[in-house]
Amino acid sequence: MSEFNNRIIAQRNALTIVNGSGLFFEPLLSLTEKAIDRWSRNNGIHTRDRLVVLLKSMSGTLFFLANKSQEQVTEDYKALSEKVDNQLSELKLEVASKALQRTSH
Numbered sequence: 639m640s641e642f643n644n645r646i647i648a649q650r651n652a653l654t655i656v657n658g659s660g661l662f663f664e665p666l667l668s669l670t671e672k673a674i675d676r677w678s679r680n681n682g683i684h685t686r687d688r689l690v691v692l693l694k695s696m697s698g699t700l701f702f703l704a705n706k707s708q709e710q711v712t713e714d715y716k717a718l719s720e721k722v723d724n725q726l727s728e729l730k731l732e733v734a735s736k737a738l739q740r741t742s743h
Contacts, residue, residue, distance in 0.1 A: 641715075645700050648722045652696055652729055656689075659733045661740060669697040689732050696725040 649669050657665045664680040667673050671694060677683075678690045703718050 641703070644719065645703055645722075648696075648700060648726060651726055652693065655726070655729050655733055656693070659737060661733065661736055666693070669693065669700060671697060689729075689736065692725060692729050692732055696722065696729065699725060 662681045666677045674693045699722050
């Protein structure tokens with residue numbers, strides 16, 4: 639159960655980082671590829687933008703963790719969990735960078 643909760647918390651944190659920034663017209667509703675594509679299109683963000691790439695990478699990692707969670711906790715699972723934490727940190731930095739770019743223009 640705690641692995642499930644950790645994934646939900648990570649997803650919620652990612653959405654909070656993006657939606658709490660106040661930078662985007664339309665909020666990001668989930669970390670599915672379709673939701674990220676819709677969000678980026680409706681906010682005029684190119685699909686190759688670092689923010690979109692980070693969100694899709696995080697989505698993929700969380701999806702993989704969801705499928706691994708029924709198995710015994712392994713070193714791979716722990717490493718992927720750490721990767722999610724690193725991706726959240728990168729996401730915070732990227733959103734902060736975009737906010738800084740917006741205020742300097």
